[in-house]
Amino acid sequence: MKILSAPQTREADAQTISEEKIASEELMERAARAFVGWFENKFTPECPVCIFSGPGNNGGDGLAVARLLHQRLFDVQLYLVNDGGQTSPDFQLNLERLPHEVPPHDITSKDHLLAIPDKACVIDALFGTGLSRPVTGLYADVINWLNEYSPCTVAIDIPSGLYTDKQTPAEGAIVQAHHTVSFELPKLAFFLPQHEQYVGEWHTVPIGLSPAYLAEAKSNFQYVTQKEMQGLLKPRTKFSHKGTYGHALLLCGGYGKMGAAVLAARACLRGGVGLLTVQTPAIGYDVLQTAVPEAMLIPDNNRKHLSRLLESMEKYDAIGIGPGIGTERLTKTLLGQLLATTDLPLVIDADAINLIASSEKLKAQLPKGKVIFTPHPKEFERLVCKSNNEYERLEELREFCRVYQCYMVLKGSHSAIATPEGDIYFNTTGNAGMATGGTGDVLTGILTALVAQGYTLKEACLLGVYLHGLAGDLAKGTVGEIALIASDVIQHLPQAFQQLRRS
Numbered sequence: 126m127k128i129l130s131a132p133q134t135r136e137a138d139a140q141t142i143s144e145e146k147i148a149s150e151e152l153m154e155r156a157a158r159a160f161v162g163w164f165e166n167k168f169t170p171e172c173p174v175c176i177f178s179g180p181g182n183n184g185g186d187g188l189a190v191a192r193l194l195h196q197r198l199f200d201v202q203l204y205l206v207n208d209g210g211q212t213s214p215d216f217q218l219n220l221e222r223l224p225h226e227v228p229p230h231d232i233t234s235k236d237h238l239l240a241i242p243d244k245a246c247v248i249d250a251l252f253g254t255g256l257s258r259p260v261t262g263l264y265a266d267v268i269n270w271l272n273e274y275s276p277c278t279v280a281i282d283i284p285s286g287l288y289t290d291k292q293t294p295a296e297g298a299i300v301q302a303h304h305t306v307s308f309e310l311p312k313l314a315f316f317l318p319q320h321e322q323y324v325g326e327w328h329t330v331p332i333g334l335s336p337a338y339l340a341e342a343k344s345n346f347q348y349v350t351q352k353e354m355q356g357l358l359k360p361r362t363k364f365s366h367k368g369t370y371g372h373a374l375l376l377c378g379g380y381g382k383m384g385a386a387v388l389a390a391r392a393c394l395r396g397g398v399g400l401l402t403v404q405t406p407a408i409g410y411d412v413l414q415t416a417v418p419e420a421m422l423i424p425d426n427n428r429k430h431l432s433r434l435l436e437s438m439e440k441y442d443a444i445g446i447g448p449g450i451g452t453e454r455l456t457k458t459l460l461g462q463l464l465a466t467t468d469l470p471l472v473i474d475a476d477a478i479n480l481i482a483s484s485e486k487l488k489a490q491l492p493k494g495k496v497i498f499t500p501h502p503k504e505f506e507r508l509v510c511k512s513n514n515e516y517e518r519l520e521e522l523r524e525f526c527r528v529y530q531c532y533m534v535l536k537g538s539h540s541a542i543a544t545p546e547g548d549i550y551f552n553t554t555g556n557a558g559m560a561t562g563g564t565g566d567v568l569t570g571i572l573t574a575l576v577a578q579g580y581t582l583k584e585a586c587l588l589g590v591y592l593h594g595l596a597g598d599l600a601k602g603t604v605g606e607i608a609l610i611a612s613d614v615i616q617h618l619p620q621a622f623q624q625l626r627r628s
């Protein structure tokens with residue numbers, strides 16, 4: 126699904142209003158109803174509600190929500206924050222529609238702020254996508270006060286003070302919401318880790334924005350949905366055999382890091398590959414043969430490090446390289462030879478990324494259109510560059526993939542998948558329990574398996590990252606977040622495939 130910019134959101138509103146021949150206030154009413162639907166599922170009328178409305182249409186939403194929640198028997202206190210600026214027409218209209226039992230309290234100075242009840246929920250309707258400058262002055266006072274005293278804050282559409290799609294200047298105050306309920310689509314800002322403290326958990330509620338607009342809008346940013354991923358999953362055919370599902374080669378493992386090879390290999394097999402061969406340093410022979418009997422093993426001449434490229438790679442369909450391999454000179458030479466000679470698709474992870482990061486020569490040898498990189502943020506910094514903020518990092522990510530014509534999975538809570546065409550897709554599965562050693566090796570195994578099975582590199586990235594996160598979510602259901610380990614993710618991969626097939 127596309128992620129729209131702030132101007133595009135306004136265009137989508139306008140097109141919806143004109144196509145449906147409705148008044149803008151009607152769209153606001155729809156938005157308020159959708160918000161209240163979500164709110165009622167989460168909170169009961171025993172919970173006092175304090176709504177803080179700003180001067181624009183986000184504030185107007187707040188007024189409509191105040192009326193609707195009052196009708197549903199919530200005890201609503203409404204505060205209108207205004208430093209003397211103009212209010213929008215739909216704000217005015219909803220102000221007039223307020224029942225007299227919900228009298229608005231004006232806040233024109235921070236001295237007007239009243240204590241918030243202990244068990245209350247604060248609804249933040251100060252600013253939405255119309256934010257045009259950093260929040261300072263009275264509005265900042267209110268936001269800072271809410272951040273200090275609100276027991277629970279739910280932001281309408283976006284936390285007030287946060288820009289939708291660009292860096293918010295440091296001087297601007299931003300609401301720290303526990304939940305953000307966004308209309309129709311999530312905002313780009315929600316996918317960036319730097320905004321976690323503001324956005325909290327985000328949710329979307331449909332408000333019937335123009336399907337034609339959404340279909341035609343151009344956006345380099347998308348987020349991955351279950352339905353889209355389900356469409357990518359290829360069924361198995363009755364007369365297929367193991368040759369149908371590809372032969373993957375994993376180059377991984379090293380002295381003290383054979384676990385990485387085991388995890389990648391197991392995940393590759395669970396990722397559905399027909400055949401798997403693993404090349405590890407000789408020291409890994411017994412480990413791999415015992416821990417992963419389904420895999421074939423080619424021991425390297427070198428005991429501790431990968432050093433020798435296989436003479437023939439013809440029988441393989443995809444190669445995964447990196448987990449546990451270290452950064453020895455011999456291994457770097459092997460990697461250089463591999464990049465220079467192979468025309469197979471490559472999944473490049475961990476120390477293989479570090480080796481390429483350390484050598485312009487290796488970077489120059491990257492085959493075009495054949496590589497998936499899977500860095501975590503530190504590896505990204507080494508391979509690409511340091512960035513001042515996460516918007517800049519997204520731009521660096523796009524540029525690198527464009528220049529090297531490669532794919533990249535930048536791992537994080539919403540992993541970002543970049544394509545050579547300059548598109549970025551955010552994943553929507555996974556949880557904090559997966560921030561543990563070895564989950565990256567598991568991803569390398571899954572991606573290699575999918576590429577070997579004939580998925581395009583883009584499909585493999587999208588589907589693989591989604592399934593990896595889904596398996597992590599299913600694992601969380603059994604073992605919780607804290608105790609979750611990488612093997613749990615592999616163990617839940619079969620269920621993840623099944624759930625996606627069924628859904």
Ligand SMILES: NC(=O)C1=CN([C@@H]2O[C@H](COP(=O)(O)OP(=O)(O)OC[C@H]3O[C@@H](n4cnc5c(N)ncnc54)[C@H](OP(=O)(O)O)[C@@H]3O)[C@@H](O)[C@H]2O)[C@H](O)CC1
Nearest residue numbers: 153156181182183252253254255256257258259260282308
């Ligand atoms: N489809 C939808 O998503 C729908 C969204 N709706 C809601 O509408 C808002 C967007 O409303 P808009 O009126 O465009 O903008 P805001 O409410 O965010 O704020 C605009 C007013 O605030 C002033 N402003 C902006 N920045 C600041 C600031 N830093 N300090 C003080 N004042 C500020 C701005 O003044 P200007 O001088 O810039 O003109 C405006 O007065 C969207 O987020 C949804 O919540 C609709 O309900 C319909 C469906």
Ligand SMILES: [K+]
Nearest residue numbers: 249252283285
């Ligand atoms: K808001």
